[in-house]
Amino acid sequence: MPAVRGRLDQNAPLGAQSWFGVGGAAELLLRPADAEDLSAFLGALPPELPVLTVGKASNLIIRDGGIPGVVIKLARGFSDIAVDGDGIVCGAACLDRTVAEHAAAAGLRGLEFLAGIPGSIGGAVAMNAGAYGAEITDVLDWAEIVNRNGQFLRLPVEALGFGYRRSSLPKSAVVVRVRLRGIPGDAAAARARIAEIKAAREASQPVRARTGGSTFRNPSEKESNSKAWQLIDAAGCRGLRLGGAQVSEKHCNFLLNTGDATAAEIEGLGELVRRRVREQSGVDLHWEIKRLGLPGVTGSEAA
Numbered sequence: 001m002p003a004v005r006g007r008l009d010q011n012a013p014l015g016a017q018s019w020f021g022v023g024g025a026a027e028l029l030l031r032p033a034d035a036e037d038l039s040a041f042l043g044a045l046p047p048e049l050p051v052l053t054v055g056k057a058s059n060l061i062i063r064d065g066g067i068p069g070v071v072i073k074l075a076r077g078f079s080d081i082a083v084d085g086d087g088i089v090c091g092a093a094c095l096d097r098t099v100a101e102h103a104a105a106a107g108l109r110g111l112e113f114l115a116g117i118p119g120s121i122g123g124a125v126a127m128n129a130g131a132y133g134a135e136i137t138d139v140l141d142w143a144e145i146v147n148r149n150g151q152f153l154r155l156p157v158e159a160l161g162f163g164y165r166r167s168s169l170p171k172s173a174v175v176v177r178v179r180l181r182g183i184p185g186d187a188a189a190a191r192a193r194i195a196e197i198k199a200a201r202e203a204s205q206p207v208r209a210r211t212g213g214s215t216f217r218n219p220s221e222k223e224s225n226s227k228a229w230q231l232i233d234a235a236g237c238r239g240l241r242l243g244g245a246q247v248s249e250k251h252c253n254f255l256l257n258t259g260d261a262t263a264a265e266i267e268g269l270g271e272l273v274r275r276r277v278r279e280q281s282g283v284d285l286h287w288e289i290k291r292l293g294l295p296g297v298t299g300s301e302a303a
Contacts, residue, residue, distance in 0.1 A: 002041045002043075003096035004030065006032040006039075006164060007029075007031040008029070008031075008075070010028055011027065012026045014026050014066070015027070015063050015073065015224075017061060017073075018061075019210060020060075020062075020211065022064070023061070023062025023066070023293065023296070024063065026071035026277045026280060027068050027069055028069065030070055030071070030072045031072075031073050031075055031247065032077065033076075033077050035078070038078070038176065039151070039302060041150070041152065042147075043074065043150025044143035044150070048196070050068060050172075051072065051148060051172040052067060052070060052071050052072070052292065053073075053074070053122070053175075054071055054093070055120040055122050056123065056295070058213055059123070059212050059213045059214075059290060060212065060214065060289065060290050061212065061266055061291045062263060062293050063263045063293035063296065064262055064263045064294075064295060064296025065269070065294030074120075074122060076093070077091075078091035078094075078176060080094075081098065081102050086108065086181060086251040087158060087179050087182055088111065088179070088180045089177065090180070091176065092122030092174075092177060093120050094121045096120065096129070096276045100303045101115070102181075103189060103190065105127065106182075107184060108184060108185065109189070109193075111180055112132075112190055112197060113133065113134040115194040115198055116131040116197040116198070117196045119213075121175075121178055121180075125140065125169075126167055127165050127167065128164070128166055128167050129165070130165070130289055131197075132200075135162075137157060137160075137162035139180045139182070140160075140178060144168040144171040144175070144177055144178070145170070145174060145175050145176060147170050147172070148170070148171065150174040157213050160284055162204045164220075181299070205250065206248045209256045210256060211248065211254045211255060212255065213254070213255050214228070214289075215254060215287070215288060216253060217286045219231070224281065224283045226283075227253075227254040228253045229252050231277045231283055233279075234281065235280040237272075238268065239252075240273065241248050241258075241269070242265050242269040242272060244258050244261030244262070244265055245258070245266040245268070246269070247250040248271060249283040255269055262296065267291055270289075275288040
């Protein structure tokens with residue numbers, strides 16, 4: 001492996017780092033010191049090795065068999081944040097809520113919705129995260145990435161091919177820094193809006209449980225006039241269990257690890273919900289949570 005100034009570990013457990021608290025290990029886990037360290041590593045890495053970036057793992061199911069190849073996790077060297085005129089420039093490891101609060105303190109409106117999105121800015125860009133009537137594509141000016149060859153690129157928002165909960169980032173590229181555009185306004189009003197969003201999220205979602213956020217994307221208008229949670233509820237899935245996994249009774253588009261679930265049980269419960277919704281309404285729900293890695297080995301397979 002190429003030398004790094006950060007940290008490179010073999011067979012590194014990932015489950016405890018995910019919001020669900022489940023999953024296997026990374027074959028190799030890289031925590032680069034900074035963007036230059038990441039660039040040098042990727043530039044020297046054999047091209048046949050797969051590369052995957054994991055942020056705060058707030059919307060991931062890491063499968064029990066772990067993730068082959070190199071998993072990249074950005075940390076302290078990617079957490080700088082600064083006001084830049086009418087915007088915020090920040091590293092990809094910054095928490096979404098921290099960016100919202102920093103913008104509000106600077107009197108910048110329009111970024112308050114980030115307070116309602118768990119995870120980090122890099123992940124938010126990768127999936128065009130959104131909530132409370134706004135999404136990343138509405139506020140992003142540019143994103144700096146390091147591609148699989150180790151090259152730095154600054155891509156304007158138009159180059160990222162944003163759609164509903166997706167982007168067209170180059171394969172295996174890592175978002176390292178972004179600029180988010182705000183609107184100069186009243187700081188007190190921005191802080192008040194963030195407080196409203198946090199209260200609404202607390203009241204409607206199981207934020208203190210081991211969960212992965214919204215499980216399924218809302219259907220398009222052509223598919224259904226109902227939201228995903230309404231279809232799940234109508235199919236009788238509220239509170240449904242599979243092993244240690246459960247559909248939340250508070251918000252049934254959330255899956256929970258009640259304490260001893262495996263990744264296979266959580267994913268299996270999601271597929272059971274999809275099947276029941278399809279049978280009840282004819283709507284095919286699509287996963288919003290990313291499912292990564294290899295399935296675990298069962299006892300019979302191990303024998």
